[in-house]
Amino acid sequence: MNETASFKCNLIKKTIILFVYSLFVFIFLFLSISTSGLITLLFCTLFVIVLFIFIDTLLFQELIVTKNEIIKRWLIGHIEIKCSDLKVSLSKRLFTGKIMFIDTSKIFLHSRLMIIETFLFSNDDLKKIKEKLISNKIIKGDEYEWNF
Numbered sequence: 001m002n003e004t005a006s007f008k009c010n011l012i013k014k015t016i017i018l019f020v021y022s023l024f025v026f027i028f029l030f031l032s033i034s035t036s037g038l039i040t041l042l043f044c045t046l047f048v049i050v051l052f053i054f055i056d057t058l059l060f061q062e063l064i065v066t067k068n069e070i071i072k073r074w075l076i077g078h079i080e081i082k083c084s085d086l087k088v089s090l091s092k093r094l095f096t097g098k099i100m101f102i103d104t105s106k107i108f109l110h111s112r113l114m115i116i117e118t119f120l121f122s123n124d125d126l127k128k129i130k131e132k133l134i135s136n137k138i139i140k141g142d143e144y145e146w147n148f
Contacts, residue, residue: 003066003067004064004065004066004067005064005065005066005128005129005132006062006063006064006065007062007063007064007065007121007125007128007129008061008062009060009061009062009120009121010120010121010122013119013120014057014058014120017054017057017058017119018058021050021054024050025047028043028046028047031043053117056074056115057117057120059074059075059076060072060073060074060116060117060120061073061074061075063116063121063129065129065132065133065136067083067136068082068083068084069081069082069083070083070086070101070114072101072114072116079112079114081101081102081103081112081114082103082105083136083138085103085104085105086101086102086103086104086138087101087102087104088100088101088102088133088138088139089102092118096117096118096119097117097118097119098115098116098117098118099115099116099118099129100113100114100115100116101113101114101115101116102114
């Protein structure tokens with residue numbers, strides 16, 4: 001069996017995210033001009049959060065799952081977590097969701113968190129990611145409702 005699995009993101013979906021983000025910026029600018037100070041502060045906070053998610057999604061290239069570690073690779077670098085220190089969490093929404101890989105070997109403020117948007121992968125890739133996590137004994141099965 002192949003020890004390494006690599007999952008690349010879909011460029012068309014990245015383009016859709018770019019369009020949605022541009023629309024969000026336009027709405028943000030319109031609302032921040034026409035509202036009071038407290039609401040503008042809330043919009044600015046939301047804007048910064050969405051900006052970080054957008055940059056993370058835009059620079060993301062691939063997810064590499066090996067027998068010993070999981071690597072998230074961007075255009076400018078990578079982050080890796082050893083499988084022995086890994087906790088997996090899955091959050092789903094209507095059309096998208098996130099897979100969160102949490103490094104449990106570090107204390108709270110120094111722990112690593114790797115968040116992968118499921119929107120960037122096809123359903124077949126998500127099934128392969130699930131199978132690879134099961135074969136590495138990171139998850140046991142359908143404990144996180146991997147219904148794709």
